[in-house]
Amino acid sequence: MDLDLPDSGLVFGLRLDGRGGAVPVAADGEAGRPVWLHLERHDPAVQRWLAAAAAVPASVARALLEEDTRPRCVVRPDGVLLILRGINFDPSAEHEETIAIRLWITAGRLLTLRRYRIMAVTDQREALEAGEGASTVAELVLRIVERLTARMVPEIDGMEESLVRMEVEALDDGAAIDRDRLSAIRRRALVLHRYLAPQREALAEFGRAAGERLAGIDPLDFQETIERVTRLVEDLDALRSRAAIVEDGLALKTAERMNRNMYWLSIVATVFLPIGFVTGLLGVNVGGIPGAESPWGFAGLAALLAALIALEIWIMRRARLI
Known part of the structure; x- marks a missing residue:
């Protein structure tokens, strides 16, 4: 066929x-x-x-x-x-x-x-x-x-x-x-x-x-x-x-991880903000800065800043921020 x-x-x-x-x-x-x-x-x-x-x-x-x-x-x-x-x-x-x-x-x-x-x-x-x-x-x-x-x-x-x-x-x-x-x-x-x-x-x-x-x-x-x-x-x-x-x-x-990272960045910024303010204030080029003529001025400033950091951390822990 x-x-x-x-x-x-x-x-x-x-x-x-x-x-x-x-x-x-x-x-x-x-x-x-x-x-x-x-x-x-x-x-x-x-x-x-x-x-x-x-x-x-x-x-x-x-x-x-x-x-x-x-x-x-x-x-x-x-x-x-x-x-x-x-x-x-x-x-x-x-x-x-x-x-x-x-x-x-x-x-x-x-x-x-x-x-x-x-x-x-x-x-x-x-x-x-x-x-x-x-x-x-x-x-x-x-x-x-x-x-x-x-x-x-x-x-x-x-x-x-x-x-x-x-x-x-x-x-x-x-x-x-x-x-x-x-x-x-x-x-x-x-x-x-x-x-x-x-x-x-x-x-x-x-x-x-x-x-x-x-x-x-x-x-x-x-x-x-x-x-x-x-x-x-x-x-x-x-x-x-x-x-x-x-x-x-x-x-x-991913969103949780980013939020967590941003939170810790905010904590770090909060801790160092007062320190930055103090050091910036003491760094101005004018007379009458406390401790400028003292040999213990830097050590005293460092101790003050350490105490300030400790105080901030204590406040944040009491407030349950960290």
């Missing part, structure tokens, strides 16, 4: 054999078997193919090619549009916190579009080539969603472990906490939450509406995936709150 394929931009095309394996679309395969095409979204040939030759509705093609997307699910009579996000593991996408995968799902064909390499897709391709993959389009979609979710878990767990260490260090006044790392955790949790929260709703909508059209999805399996996404959203909520608490605690400790 010949397929209409774009001239370029096809990352890979596989025809499912219904037994967990797949063959390239160019190879001979069983007629009528589902096809999975994985495409480069920014390739001009792919864009032209989607617009003209792929039997994809115009509104769906526009959604698949959008530059900035948020997770969502749109159920149509002729298929399901599903846009999801995963954590960026592609070094070429250093500026991206998350990367999008766009899916157009029908009973006999799955189109997936990418801008950067998506490890969840790579996992499923390798599983199909090893004969251990999905047997239907619906099962393939479920497995991609599961891998997208599973690959988020170690990242979020790592953020939580780092935050736990910072929480312990925050209890130690002498410990130095990496504020840049703390801010990075809080910012990353915010970004992931921004996409995971609507992704949970998109998957729930897909499970409700699309499951009736695409046979082969076990409702319990899909519900478990949605529950895992929900737990990740809750974990990110907790991470954001805990990171904010640690930052507030650090800010409070």
Whole structure:
């Protein structure tokens, strides 16, 4: 069975054999078997193919090619549009916190579009080539969603472990906490939450509406995936709150330390203010300064100043200022 394929931009095309394996679309395969095409979204040939030759509705093609997307699910009579996000593991996408995968799902064909390499897709391709993959389009979609979710878990767990260490260090006044790392955790949790929260709703909508059209999805399996996404959203909520608490605690400790330093500076200034006044008064260049002609004048002045300091300290202690 010949397929209409774009001239370029096809990352890979596989025809499912219904037994967990797949063959390239160019190879001979069983007629009528589902096809999975994985495409480069920014390739001009792919864009032209989607617009003209792929039997994809115009509104769906526009959604698949959008530059900035948020997770969502749109159920149509002729298929399901599903846009999801995963954590960026592609070094070429250093500026991206998350990367999008766009899916157009029908009973006999799955189109997936990418801008950067998506490890969840790579996992499923390798599983199909090893004969251990999905047997239907619906099962393939479920497995991609599961891998997208599973690959988020170690990242979020790592953020939580780092935050736990910072929480312990925050209890130690002498410990130095990496504020840049703390801010990075809080910012990353915010970004992931921004996409995971609507992704949970998109998957729930897909499970409700699309499951009736695409046979082969076990409702319990899909519900478990949605529950895992929900737990990740809750974990990110907790991470954001805990990171904010640690930052507030650090800010409070810094303010307390500055206040303490300013207090002791004020005490020192208070002690030396009268001494400065006395020495300044005796340093004026006029006649009649007491002790100017006496060999014991300096020693007497030093004794007087020491007594003055002792008196000030005694008064401050009685007043519980020190």
